[in-house]
Amino acid sequence: MYDGGKIIPGLIIFVLFITFPVWYNRGNAEAVPQPELPKHFKECVLPQADMRAKHMQLLNQWRDEVLRNGDWGFDVKIGNAKYQKSLMNTCMHCHTSKKKFCDRCHAYASVKPYCWDCHFTPVE
């Protein structure tokens, strides 16, 4: 190899530079967020794993069903209680704190949903 003395150190510097974020932040990983669950309610619309993975799809589905199909009624059954398909009036009825529930994961995952541009957060 011609100029191996320059190329190999150059490659090493390049790889180190590219992987800088990985080794520089090693061990600094933030703790997995722990959203605060409601104390007085144990059941949600779907099982916990499904809610965690699919709550955004569920909210979009609810939005379309309510606005487009006029599905305003109290059709969501959780335990014995009946709820509307509503973020503000149903989800936030139990999850009374946006800061302690929504924001913990969303901040961690750097997700910025635009729900609260229009919908109200519960008074905290």
Place this chain on the structure above:
Amino acid sequence: MDKNRRDFLKIAGATTLAGIGGPTVVERLISGSSPAQARAGHGTESADHGSVTHAATSEHGGKDRPTGKRLGMVVDLRQLKKHPELMEKITRACHAEHNVPHFPNRKDEIKWIWATEFDKAFTEHSNYYKDTLTISNEVLVFCNHCDEPPCVKACPTRATFKTKDGIVAMDYHRCIGCRFCMAACPYGSRSFNWRDPRGGLDMNHINRHFPTRMRGVVEKCNFCAERVGLGKQPKCVEVCGSTRAMIFGDLNDPSSEIRKVLKENFTIQRKPSAGTHPSVFYIV
């Protein structure tokens, strides 16, 4: 295989004819078997033959209205005249219910329901010499929830649409703020949020069960879809109460109260020549 020029031209000609004529024939056959589909494909055409298509769709309960419901309103201007404080009360109640902001600058104004002069509401009644009552009377105006809504045709994202109940509704999540609907609406029923609407609201006195809008979307009266969906009357009708200045109901139900009122009174509509078939009627 022997190929000569004559055969080649024959085959080429036949293929060209089949290619051009085939789809047309198939289209004719399809449209012949189901006229409803053919009509759905010609949006502009139905606007030209307004009254004819309108009668056909409401009678057969077109594809977009499976239940055949068409919610409408009758505004009794005589009653509003009798109770002069009512219009202000209605406007305030509606705007409080739906968190409609108030901006002092008229250019930023957001309105769902408001009082206006007779001349401005009924521009087609171009009589210079109106009676004093008509001149002094104010008219309560809001979205007409047209049967042929031009705003819905103009909307490029389907953010505004007609529900199965005949309400011209908005999905603010989809609105991109292009304001085509505002240009299309002959009644000026729509307002654009130039500013963050929360800046024009007293955040201590808001209806926490109904969202606000965001900056950059168009908004208008929703016929209280969120109340009607729960079997309640719209807020304005509720405020009118026993004065019965506003009557709400299903225009397609012959036994409904609104149909009875329409049968017993002479009513006018705003800009009927626009061919929009408003669902709001006025008793003058």
